[in-house]
Amino acid sequence: NAGVTQTPKFQVLKTGQSMTLQCAQDMNHEYMSWYRQDPGMGLRLIHYSVGAGITDQGEVPNGYNVSRSTTEDFPLRLLSAAPSQTSVYFCASRSATRQGRYEQYFGPGTRLTVT
Amino acid sequence: GQQLNQSPQSMFIQEGEDVSMNCTSSSIFNTWLWYKQEPGEGPVLLIALYKAGELTSNGRLTAQFGITRKDSFLNISASIPSDVGIYFCAGIHTGGAQKLVFGQGTRLTINP
Numbered sequence: 001n002a003g004v005t006q007t008p009k010f011q012v013l014k015t016g017q018s019m020t021l022q023c024a025q026d027m028n029h030e031y032m033s034w035y036r037q038d039p040g041m042g043l044r045l046i047h048y049s050v051g052a053g054i055t056d057q058g059e060v061p062n063g064y065n066v067s068r069s070t071t072e073d074f075p076l077r078l079l080s081a082a083p084s085q086t087s088v089y090f091c092a093s094r095s096a097t098r099q100g101r102y103e104q105y106f107g108p109g110t111r112l113t114v115t
Numbered sequence: 116g117q118q119l120n121q122s123p124q125s126m127f128i129q130e131g132e133d134v135s136m137n138c139t140s141s142s143i144f145n146t147w148l149w150y151k152q153e154p155g156e157g158p159v160l161l162i163a164l165y166k167a168g169e170l171t172s173n174g175r176l177t178a179q180f181g182i183t184r185k186d187s188f189l190n191i192s193a194s195i196p197s198d199v200g201i202y203f204c205a206g207i208h209t210g211g212a213q214k215l216v217f218g219q220g221t222r223l224t225i226n227p
Contacts, residue, residue, distance in 0.1 A: 043158075043203075
């Protein structure tokens, strides 16, 4: 069981470039989400999905797009990178239907620098 | 967004000492989760709590779900150097989208 995997681990972009951060999970979890982590700001929710074909915005969605075509994959797209998007990005997944049990697991993170 | 009140923000202890940290909220949660994060890594789930008053252990770690459902506690006994890291609490509300709400973290430093 690989759990939650993310690629790439590191990425440097120039302002205005676009890219996709990949996330996959092999636990058949319905719920997947993307967070960014910045010093002093904690973990902030960008977008989340409660199942294939269903996505919604979190606290800080501007500048990011997501889609969920399969249960396993939940890519995060940066449309036009800005220095303010320099951060560490974490993908997470958990079961949304297992009654009363919501153990959420995180991926190893993608460290993104925008110059 | 909403944050849980986690304290202390940092701790500097001697190896072998016990550690206590807690999270409080003004609202009720139906699930509490405790994570540890080491530099350059993602948060790792340590303990999950589902019932008010529940006490759960994972090795030297023990966590409790407060009876008011508004707080949770994590204790580490007989600390060792590999306990160094940042510990986060997270809560999940009843109903709605059931998004996690996080504490700001407790940074644990251990002097050998």
